[in-house]
Amino acid sequence: MPSLDTLEQVASRVSRGEAEEFQHIVRATSARLVRLAARILGSQEEAEDVVQEAYVKAYRSLVSGQFDGRAAIGTWLFRIVSNGAIDALRSRARRPVPTDRVPDGQGDGIGSAEAHLALRELDDWLGELPAEQRAALVLKAVEGLESAEIAKILGCTEGAVEQRLVRARAQLRRRRNDDE
Amino acid sequence: MSERRDPIEERLARLAEATDSIRPHPGFEARIADAVAAERAALSSLRASDWVFNVVQSGRLVLAAAALAAGIAVFSAVESAAAYDREAAVAYGTVELGAW
Numbered sequence: 001m002p003s004l005d006t007l008e009q010v011a012s013r014v015s016r017g018e019a020e021e022f023q024h025i026v027r028a029t030s031a032r033l034v035r036l037a038a039r040i041l042g043s044q045e046e047a048e049d050v051v052q053e054a055y056v057k058a059y060r061s062l063v064s065g066q067f068d069g070r071a072a073i074g075t076w077l078f079r080i081v082s083n084g085a086i087d088a089l090r091s092r093a094r095r096p097v098p099t100d101r102v103p104d105g106q107g108d109g110i111g112s113a114e115a116h117l118a119l120r121e122l123d124d125w126l127g128e129l130p131a132e133q134r135a136a137l138v139l140k141a142v143e144g145l146e147s148a149e150i151a152k153i154l155g156c157t158e159g160a161v162e163q164r165l166v167r168a169r170a171q172l173r174r175r176r177n178d179d180e
Numbered sequence: 181m182s183e184r185r186d187p188i189e190e191r192l193a194r195l196a197e198a199t200d201s202i203r204p205h206p207g208f209e210a211r212i213a214d215a216v217a218a219e220r221a222a223l224s225s226l227r228a229s230d231w232v233f234n235v236v237q238s239g240r241l242v243l244a245a246a247a248l249a250a251g252i253a254v255f256s257a258v259e260s261a262a263a264y265d266r267e268a269a270v271a272y273g274t275v276e277l278g279a280w
Contacts, residue, residue, distance in 0.1 A: 019220055026212050034204040048204060055212050056219050063223065118198035141192040172188050
């Protein structure tokens with residue numbers, strides 16, 4: 001399996017028509033991408049759907065020569081997945097998930113029961129935030145990325161990222177004060 | 181003196197750690213491979229239909245060029261027939277000097 005350093009070389013082989021090489025990219029990145037999407041969405045099932053769609057988009061871009069190689073493959077995939085998760089959150093807001101939905105249980109996906117409870121807690125807690133603020137907060141405080149990287153991923157300026165973070169934290173603080 | 185952390189940051193850090201063990205379902209990579217194979221097939225059929233479209237488009241161009249060439253050929257045939265008739269009319273009733 002190629003290391004993360006060679007993903008660009010693998011991507012260039014895919015764009016030259018060696019389609020089977022794409023599986024190396026999937027193997028090297030899927031765990032991190034599913035975890036990222038699950039943290040933004042608070043659901044592993046939705047996360048896997050978003051990541052699947054992201055890989056199909058990435059493959060299409062590689063073979064059609066639309067990927068210009070300006071960003072590292074990892075950052076580019078993070079961007080596609082984050083945007084997919086934001087879109088999923090928006091469509092969830094337009095068509096709310098029924099309150100009696102079947103919860104992501106222990107047998108649903110890989111990870112401890114504690115991890116799935118934590119995902120649920122994250123979803124409930126961040127549920128009221130607008131999708132972009134929620135994604136920025138997860139990328140910063142949960143994934144541990146720098147604002148400059150988050151700006152590249154979300155396709156905005158560092159200032160816009162900081163603004164989203166300040167607003168998200170202020171809303172969470174307000175809610176906490178209301179609850180107390 | 182210990183610094184008291186923001187409760188929001190503390191909760192986010194706890195949830196980050198607690199969700200660290202999240203991994204895709206077994207078989208997720210195979211699912212992606214199937215989705216990518218389906219996309220690949222769709223792209224090839226799109227390319228094939230593009231090829232047919234291009235052939236039809238070039239066929240139309242060839243047809244238009246052939247019609248134009250046929251028109252020019254008919255026009256020049258009519259013109260040369262008319263020129264021949266004019267020459268024949270002038271020549272009729274004249275005396276060939278060579279016969280002297």
